[in-house]
Amino acid sequence: MDLQHNYKTIRQPAEGTYSASGSKFIAYLYGMSDETGIKTIKERLKKDHPKAVHVVFASRIGIDNTMERSADDGEPAGSAGKPVLNVLKSNSLTNCAIFVVRYFGGKKLGIPGLIHAYAGAATAAVENAVVEITAIKQFYKILCNISHLQTVIHVISQAGASIHEITYEKESCNFIINFNRDQEISILSKLKSLWQIQLEYLESK
Known part of the structure; x- marks a missing residue:
């Protein structure tokens, strides 16, 4: 899979369980x-599981500059959130978060046991998920004089880009366009041939 032009995420929520020495994870x-x-979500899970002792989470959000977060929620540092985050990373999943609810079974697991248990529950959820490959979209802003409107629309259409939004300001108009990242070089080449426009990169998602 080409992760330069695509990313992996999930189609719908999924669950997984893991048990160790009486504790249930x-x-x-x-997806988010x-x-x-x-x-x-964390607050809702705490309400749904009032007898749980911990609600750990990890998330990976974003396409290029992926933001990674994790929290141990009172478990020993590095024994809970990080193992869950590592499951997301090892599966190359982004725009996702995993929450792991723990019910204590009366026996301490030790740090190695906690790492194994939290990772095991997270892995089970990923295995139960429907993973999908999504094309990365590039978003650009185009500014042009309103007299060139039809020409610009024609070139955008011929290039294979989609118009996301058009706004008008007196004698000018702004386009927000998007296209798959693997089309970027060819589409920008065609757009830059229009000397009448100003082109600005906005974001990838």
Whole structure:
């Protein structure tokens, strides 16, 4: 798989479980495009599992500059969140978060045991997930005089890009366009042949 032009994520939420010495670990895998939902999901899981002793999480958000976060939620440092994060990394998954709920079984597992258990639950959730390959989209802004509107629209269409949004300001218009990253070189070459426009990169997602 070409991870330069594509990324791996999940199609829908998935769950997985792991048991060790009486303790039960339940992993919940969610897709998300930003971190705003992490706190809400964690709070909901705590309400759904009032007898759980820990709700650990790890996330990888973003395409190029991937933001990675993890939290041990009271477990020994590095014994919970990091192993879960490593499962996401080893599977090359992004725009995802895994939450692992732990029910204590009365016996301490030690740090090696915790690492194995949290990773095991996270791995089970990933194995139960439907993973999909998504093409990375490049978003650009085009500014042109309104008198060149139809010419620019024609070139955008011929180049294979999609118009995401058009706004008008007096005698000018702004386009937000997007296209698959693997088309970037050819599409930009065609767009840059239009001396009437200003072209600005916005984001990848």
